[in-house]
Amino acid sequence: MHSFWIYLLVMAGVTYLVRMLPLVLVKKKITNRFLLSFLYYIPYAVLSVMTIPASLYATGSLATAAVGVAVALVLSWRKKSLIVVAAGAVAGVLCAYLVITYLLPALG
Amino acid sequence: MKKKSAFMAGLVDGLPICFGYLSVSFAFGIFAVGSGLTVWETLFISMTNVTSAGQLAAVPIITLGGTLAELASSQFVINLRYALMSISLSQRLDGSMTLPHRLAVAFVNTDEVFAVAASRPELVGKRYLYGLILTPYLGWSTGTLVGAAVGDLLPAFLTSALGIAIYGMFLAIIIPKAREDRPTAVCVVLAAVLSCLFRYVPLLSRVPSGFVIIICAVAASVVMAIVSPIPEKAQGESEVAEDA
Numbered sequence: 001m002h003s004f005w006i007y008l009l010v011m012a013g014v015t016y017l018v019r020m021l022p023l024v025l026v027k028k029k030i031t032n033r034f035l036l037s038f039l040y041y042i043p044y045a046v047l048s049v050m051t052i053p054a055s056l057y058a059t060g061s062l063a064t065a066a067v068g069v070a071v072a073l074v075l076s077w078r079k080k081s082l083i084v085v086a087a088g089a090v091a092g093v094l095c096a097y098l099v100i101t102y103l104l105p106a107l108g
Numbered sequence: 109m110k111k112k113s114a115f116m117a118g119l120v121d122g123l124p125i126c127f128g129y130l131s132v133s134f135a136f137g138i139f140a141v142g143s144g145l146t147v148w149e150t151l152f153i154s155m156t157n158v159t160s161a162g163q164l165a166a167v168p169i170i171t172l173g174g175t176l177a178e179l180a181s182s183q184f185v186i187n188l189r190y191a192l193m194s195i196s197l198s199q200r201l202d203g204s205m206t207l208p209h210r211l212a213v214a215f216v217n218t219d220e221v222f223a224v225a226a227s228r229p230e231l232v233g234k235r236y237l238y239g240l241i242l243t244p245y246l247g248w249s250t251g252t253l254v255g256a257a258v259g260d261l262l263p264a265f266l267t268s269a270l271g272i273a274i275y276g277m278f279l280a281i282i283i284p285k286a287r288e289d290r291p292t293a294v295c296v297v298l299a300a301v302l303s304c305l306f307r308y309v310p311l312l313s314r315v316p317s318g319f320v321i322i323i324c325a326v327a328a329s330v331v332m333a334i335v336s337p338i339p340e341k342a343q344g345e346s347e348v349a350e351d352a
Binding site for chain 2: 016092
């Protein structure tokens with residue numbers, strides 16, 4: 001356990017250096033094919049690891065989260081913009097919540 | 109006159125990014141405060157980092173008292189993609205982007221800012237880039253503050269529904285790319301399977317979340333870089349070389 005400010009300094013420092021150093025220092029093309037390939041895949045691998053399975057626990061209900069993820073998958077498959085996919089996922093979760101909370105009990 | 113229009117062109121291009129960031133950072137604000145950070149701590153994180161995935165991974169490390177090594181290495185690996193983007197962007201800058209401006213623009217070189225800047229047909233200069241990063245930065249900070257401050261005034265079902273927004277954004281980045289590029293799709297599935305192993309297999313599930321992201325993402329990317337290296341001329345830099 002450390003002070004919040006130490007954590008903030010470390011994360012902001014690392015994030016900035018990763019962005020800044022290549023922009024300032026790289027003057028010529030990278031040619032190492034393995035390195036280029038690794039850098040090519042890493043963003044998608046990172047986002048995948050962060051999304052699966054964590055997204056299914058994002059709403060506190062496996063069922064509503066699954067609906068939200070399903071809506072996001074369909075919208076992103078159709079190449080909708082970032083905000084449309086994000087909003088669609090939220091709408092999917094809300095619809096699922098309403099159905100589970102009000103409609104299903106009413107149906108008995 | 110031309111200088112002014114370059115700034116305005118950047119400003120206009122940045123607006124859609126700003127709106128996207130408002131909703132995602134709003135969800136981040138709710139998430140961070142819900143995890144135990146204060147409103148101001150949450151705002152400072154957004155104002156000094158400007159990165160969705162890195163911030164999301166950092167919050168549990170901070171609130172659960174993780175080590176600085178875990179925090180630093182998770183930020184390094186999660187944000188390593190920015191190094192590639194900065195390398196690519198460095199070859200698309202015109203003569204106005206001297207050292208001080210590179211130092212400033214690097215601060216807000218996010219996925220979306222990079223994608224827009226790199227897709228411009230011409231080399232980009234400082235005025236365009238400052239216009240481009242202005243509203244996304246304000247949107248990211250403002251959305252975080254509002255989410256952190258009034259997120260708990262919203263009904264619980266609504267705030268928990270908003271928690272899915274940031275993952276929707278991630279999927280909006282992953283899926284279109286995976287659909288077009290088979291090796292990327294394989295990489296995404298491989299990373300997801302590894303991630304699930306670390307979540308559900310008894311001993312593996314004890315590994316701290318920051319390290320899980322590093323281990324799984326590096327493993328999947330190394331495997332794919334070996335079995336399916338990208339074609340020699342697939343990178344953005346080669347396009348610049350052809351233009352030159």
